[in-house]
Amino acid sequence: MSTPETTPDAAGQPAPSGDEALEWRRVHPVTPLVRGWAVVGAAVVILGQQSLEGGPRGGLIDLLTGDYWWTVLAALAAVALVGWGYSVLAWRMTTYAIGEEAVHLRRGILFRQQRHARLDRLQSVDIRQPLVARFFGLCELTLETAGGTDSGVAIGFLKGSDADALRAELLARAAGLKVARTSPSAPAAGTEGPPGPEGAPTSTAPEPAPVAVEAPQVPVLTVPVGRLIASVLRSGATIMLLLWALVVVVVMIATGEFAVLSASLPAVLGAGGYVFNRLTGEFDFRVAISPDGVRLRHGMLETRSQTIPPGRVQAVRLVQSVLWRGRDWWRVQVNVAGYGGDSEEKNSLLLPVGTRDEALTVLSLVLPDLGIEEPRRVLDAGLDGDSRAPSVFVTAPRRTRILDPVAWRRNGFAVTGRALLLRRGRLVKILDVVPHERTQSLGINQGPWQRRLGVASFQVHSTEGPVHPEAPHLDADDAARLMAEQARRARTARATAGPERWMERQGE
Known part of the structure; x- marks a missing residue:
């Protein structure tokens, strides 16, 4: 698991959780690099949009083909440095802890925020792996609780093995089992007490709780790729997209105006994006059952593993x-x-x-x-x-x-x-x-x-x-x-x- 860290509260003392101190941990140190790409991608999209609005020539196109092409690269580099710098600060200020009754998350740079997810209100545990995170073998663990659309806790990013171990521990605790915490700095299992009647040492510590292991699962079904593609092609969005494209082509041929294509581009992109998201999001959909609940796995570019408890x-x-x-x-x-x-x-x-x-x-x-x-x-x-x-x-x-x-x-x-x-x-x-x-x-x-x-x-x-x-x-x-x-x-x-x-x- 991630390197443990004890974070003091406002009074300078370790933050308690019920009758015990919480062991605060940081997420994986590569997290700023994974999150920083979102800022760079947004900058590229904005520059590309300005280029399209400038027409075939002008705006960004002139800069890229002129003597000042380096200014565009410098601007992108500056945006990347700012984005990654902010992500590093956010990583430094983000810690999480696992208690007996809840999961705690602290984050925020200017405005500090602490969130708690009660394990007895746990609705599902998801492991999300975006495309960039897959290159580093990292995952984001999301806990959804009963309490509204913004009541969950997202812990990311973690190594894949750490995310699986943490999910197994949380599901076991949510089920009411007493398990040991998956921490590399766990105390010894027991200590020796005073000698017994025959001189043999006796143990005064209670028997250690078992370590949570991932529950076995039984595969139920897998959605074939061919059936998924056929179902998307038979959807109303695909039919409307094809009809709209046919109408646009007919109008262009009849009027000879290519401006019709640019005017209909937003609608085509919207419908096409929906179809694309259906295919990539529901790709390789698998259903399994385990003592933890129903397990779902799906996704092409971004894989997602869900566990819905009984x-x-x-x-x-x-x-x-x-x-x-x-x-x-x-x-x-x-x-x-x-x-x-x-x-x-x-x-x-x-x-x-x-x-x-x-x-x-x-x-x-x-x-x-x-x-x-x-x-x-x-x-x-x-x-x-x-x-x-x-x-x-x-x-x-x-x-x-x-x-x-x-x-x-x-x-x-x-x-x-x-x-x-x-x-x-x-x-x-x-x-x-x-x-x-x-x-x-x-x-x-x-x-x-x-x-x-x-x-x-x-x-x-x-x-x-x-x-x-x-x-x-x-x-x-x-x-x-x-x-x-x-x-x-x-x-x-x-x-x-x-x-x-x-x-x-x-x-x-």
């Missing part, structure tokens, strides 16, 4: 677009407290694209028991059933077809012993699954047309994320009854739920 998933969504209907492919998304909203969708993916069996398999990893005898029949009814087929789903009444003429037969809900299932959508089929104990709050919306028809939309308020559970246009009596019964089920489920530290026995 019981931390707040809601699950299975979604299928009309372009995936022929292959019966599904995308599985989750809400995890601390991951934030839709902008963090890459962190909220349980499966980017998979068959129905694969989608239901990863669903079973985070919700092993639905509390019913035939879960597959109920899930199939939620994925592709409607009101014309008899099922356990309570569906929207026929009079709502004027509000939703395409998908009104799909709108409905079902209740099992462990979860609430909400389905909707015809062109884009959606099935949301919310464990009863993860219900945050409930709501009913009723607009003027809904009041006239005697219907209402039922909503489950989950943590921030891509999943927004809803059953639109239910009969008003069904929605009211569901709200009252679901509130009771949520209270009962939370009262009987296990401890936050899932390896601790109740009563310890």
Whole structure:
């Protein structure tokens, strides 16, 4: 692990953590070099943008081809020195410590900041490896906790082996296990006490706690690259990008004006960037299961390893677009407290694209028991059933077809012993699954047309994320009854739920 350092507090004494002093450590000394590249890259982007705005000639182009080309290189060198200098100061002022109950992080140059991440509120542990950091074998460890979009703690950068060891230690402590700290300066295991009855020394120190080792994992599935590429090509963004490019080419040929290309360039770059990020971010997506929880690994340019402990998933969504209907492919998304909203969708993916069996398999990893005898029949009814087929789903009444003429037969809900299932959508089929104990709050919306028809939309308020559970246009009596019964089920489920530290026995 990184070289340990004891950092004094404002009074000049070591900072305590409960009843013991914290061992403050610095991150890897190469961290300033890794972070400094971001400043240099931003400077290059700004200079390139100014060059494009200057036209074929002028601005930066004149400087590069003239007698003062060296001024551009000097400016870039100055920016690099400033960026790396600031990164060195930031590295010097950044320390972290691992306590029995929380992880602590201190940082800041002008304004000092100290953050704490409680281990009993730990939602997930991620290891992120950007492209530049991969050249040095470094990783950034990110702890996401329940408490909002900015409640996590990022420790970076660390050696890959140190990051793996620290993740294993944190997950073990979050589970309630007593393990030794992975520190090179750990004290001796025990000390000798006074001699025993027969002259043999006895040990007065307690038996040392075991050192945390990475839990073994069992691979579940890997998304083939060919399927990922085919799914991205069948996405709406790719179709719109191709149609837009076709329209631009036709307009250019018809008018003979090449200015149309430059005017449409931002839209093309936006759609192209989305497609590129989908391919690189979801590349080599792997799912595994371990005692620590569900493990996900993916990424081409930036690799990311996620570990979601048991019981931390707040809601699950299975979604299928009309372009995936022929292959019966599904995308599985989750809400995890601390991951934030839709902008963090890459962190909220349980499966980017998979068959129905694969989608239901990863669903079973985070919700092993639905509390019913035939879960597959109920899930199939939620994925592709409607009101014309008899099922356990309570569906929207026929009079709502004027509000939703395409998908009104799909709108409905079902209740099992462990979860609430909400389905909707015809062109884009959606099935949301919310464990009863993860219900945050409930709501009913009723607009003027809904009041006239005697219907209402039922909503489950989950943590921030891509999943927004809803059953639109239910009969008003069904929605009211569901709200009252679901509130009771949520209270009962939370009262009987296990401890936050899932390896601790109740009563310890």
